[in-house]
Amino acid sequence: EVQLVESGGGLVQPGGSLRLSCAASGFTFSSYSMNWVRQAPGKGLEWISYISSSSSTIFYVDSVKGRFTISRDDAKNSLYLQMNSLRAEDTAVYYCARESVASDSWGQGTLVTVSS
Amino acid sequence: DIVMTQTPLSSPVTLGQPASISCRSSQSLVHSDGNTYLSWLQQRPGQPPRLLIYQISNRFSGVPDRFSGSGAGTDFTLKISRVEAEDVGVYYCMQATQFPLTFGGGTKVEIK
Numbered sequence: 001e002v003q004l005v006e007s008g009g010g011l012v013q014p015g016g017s018l019r020l021s022c023a024a025s026g027f028t029f030s031s032y033s034m035n036w037v038r039q040a041p042g043k044g045l046e047w048i049s050y051i052s053s054s055s056s057t058i059f060y061v062d063s064v065k066g067r068f069t070i071s072r073d074d075a076k077n078s079l080y081l082q083m084n085s086l087r088a089e090d091t092a093v094y095y096c097a098r099e100s101v102a103s104d105s106w107g108q109g110t111l112v113t114v115s116s
Numbered sequence: 117d118i119v120m121t122q123t124p125l126s127s128p129v130t131l132g133q134p135a136s137i138s139c140r141s142s143q144s145l146v147h148s149d150g151n152t153y154l155s156w157l158q159q160r161p162g163q164p165p166r167l168l169i170y171q172i173s174n175r176f177s178g179v180p181d182r183f184s185g186s187g188a189g190t191d192f193t194l195k196i197s198r199v200e201a202e203d204v205g206v207y208y209c210m211q212a213t214q215f216p217l218t219f220g221g222g223t224k225v226e227i228k
Contacts, residue, residue: 035217037165045157045165045208047217059215095164102155102170102212109164 002026002105004096009110016086016114022079022096022107030074033057033099036081038092039109046092049081050099064090086114118142118211122220128228135196137223139209144189146213153212156185156194159222160205168207169194201227 008020022034036049049070050059058070069082079096093109119142129135137156145152156169167176169185172192182197196203204227209220 044206044222045159045210045219047219050215050217061216097165099212101174102153102167102176103157103165103210104167104170104176106164106166 002098004098004105004107006094006096006107006110009094009112011113011115012086013116014087014114017082017084018086018112020081020083020094020096020110020112022081024077024079024096024098027098029072029077034070034072034079035097035099035103036070036079037095037097037103037106038090038112039095040089040092043092048094051079083112086112088114090114117216118145118214118218120209120211120218120220122207122209122223124223125221126224126226128226129196129199130228131201132198135199135203135225137194137207137209137225139187139192139194139220141190141192141211145192145211146189152188154185154187154192155210155212156183157208157210158203158205159208160202163205165208196225199225199227 003025005023033052048061051070067085071080091114095109096107097103098105121140123138157165159165168179173185184195206222206224
């Protein structure tokens with residue numbers, strides 16, 4: 001069974017940093033591209049970053065470019081999102097999603113709250 | 117960026133009756149490889165999103181056949197042939213033809 005489990009969320013002050021993790025199991029993690037998607041409280045879904053299976057291709061939404069960094073460790077079956085210079089508008093539940101024919105498997109999400 | 121517009125915002129439906137959701141993209145979603153990367157996701161209350169349909173009309177594994185997708189180019193539709201109580205939630209279309217990936221604003225399906 002495919003499982004994705006996010007962790008690392010929490011309360012952080014504006015300007016602070018957090019590192020999110022996504023632990024994958026039940027499939028060959030190294031063979032799949034991955035996405036991070038977030039959802040602000042009561043709002044819709046927003047894609048924020050993509051990493052290919054080889055880490056050779058990476059994309060970000062403009063609003064996080066230069067502040068967020070996506071990475072993966074295939075030996076640890078893990079996906080990461082390093083978030084720096086956090087703003088109030090980054091407050092959201094962050095999901096990791098496996099990309100195959102589409103974003104076919106999602107984790108339960110981890111809540112990031114940016115507030116003083 | 118490709119803008120995805122969903123209608124309606126809300127769809128109150130009687131149990132057992134059909135429901136239909138429309139999604140329009142600001143430009144064609146036909147990729148240079150010939151595929152159209154339009155998918156539909158369901159988000160039940162308090163749950164993460166779940167893939168229902170990929171590449172316009174392909175039902176994902178385990179998705180009931182009352183869900184169907186259709187369309188081409190810039191206009192797409194998700195249909196639920198007979199709404200059941202477990203179908204309550206928000207439905208999103210999503211395009212993966214071009215980065216940044218973008219979602220529609222969501223359509224809330226609720227029972228009358």
